[in-house]
Amino acid sequence: AQSVTQLDSQVPVFEEAPVELRCNYSSSVSVYLFWYVQYPNQGLQLLLKYLSGSTLVKGINGFEAEFNKSQTSFHLRKPSVHISDTAEYFCAVGHNTNAGKSTFGDGTTLTVKP
Amino acid sequence: EAGVAQSPRYKIIEKRQSVAFWCNPISGHATLYWYQQILGQGPKLLIQFQNNGVVDDSQLPKDRFSAERLKGVDSTLKIQPAKLEDSAVYLCASCPVRGYNEQFFGPGTRLTVL
Numbered sequence: 001a002q003s004v005t006q007l008d009s010q011v012p013v014f015e016e017a018p019v020e021l022r023c024n025y026s027s028s029v030s031v032y033l034f035w036y037v038q039y040p041n042q043g044l045q046l047l048l049k050y051l052s053g054s055t056l057v058k059g060i061n062g063f064e065a066e067f068n069k070s071q072t073s074f075h076l077r078k079p080s081v082h083i084s085d086t087a088e089y090f091c092a093v094g095h096n097t098n099a100g101k102s103t104f105g106d107g108t109t110l111t112v113k114p
Numbered sequence: 115e116a117g118v119a120q121s122p123r124y125k126i127i128e129k130r131q132s133v134a135f136w137c138n139p140i141s142g143h144a145t146l147y148w149y150q151q152i153l154g155q156g157p158k159l160l161i162q163f164q165n166n167g168v169v170d171d172s173q174l175p176k177d178r179f180s181a182e183r184l185k186g187v188d189s190t191l192k193i194q195p196a197k198l199e200d201s202a203v204y205l206c207a208s209c210p211v212r213g214y215n216e217q218f219f220g221p222g223t224r225l226t227v228l
Contacts, residue, residue: 032215043205043219044157051215090156101170102217104156
């Protein structure tokens with residue numbers, strides 16, 4: 001069985017400050033890891049994904065995440081956030097033979113203040 | 115390339131009424147998913163289709179929910195009769211093949227049951 005825990009339900013931050021959104025997972029098999037962003041009244045958009053290889057993954061909009069197998073974590077980071085980054089962020093774990101059958105965390109609301 | 119289309123975007127009904135949602139995946143995508151996203155939670159998989167066949171419906175409340183993808187293209191999700199706890203956003207996603215490592219989400223249908 002797979003599970004995902006997003007450690008912070010809400011993260012307020014000032015514009016141009018760095019941010020880290022934390023995600024821990026558990027799985028008994030090899031996994032794919034994803035971060036999605038959801039803007040109000042929209043569907044989910046893929047930010048980045050880890051499949052294999054380099055543990056540092058770069059995504060869209062300046063986001064990156066680091067896969068840490070020993071700590072079973074996949075934290076999302078951005079060195080300088082913008083107002084437009086205000087959204088809901090979801091971490092997900094997908095089985096390596098059926099990534100679409102993903103288990104999602106409950107989300108972290110990132111609020112960027114001016 | 116057109117994205118995943120869903121309709122309607124919003125629906126308000128009273129409990130015990132019926133409702134149907136429609137999804138048209140990205141052209142050529144064989145795999146289609148329906149997710150339920152309750153406010154404050156991450157999406158939870160309801161059903162997965164591969165072409166016109168059901169791959170996984172283990173989380174679908176079959177006493178009231180049904181879904182079909184008759185021609186292997188667009189899909190309909192139905193709730194009959196609706197309960198208050200069915201209030202949620204229903205997301206459709208697709209990917210080219212079952213083992214593909216990314217999903218593409220539609221904008222969702224927000225259902226409110228009064």
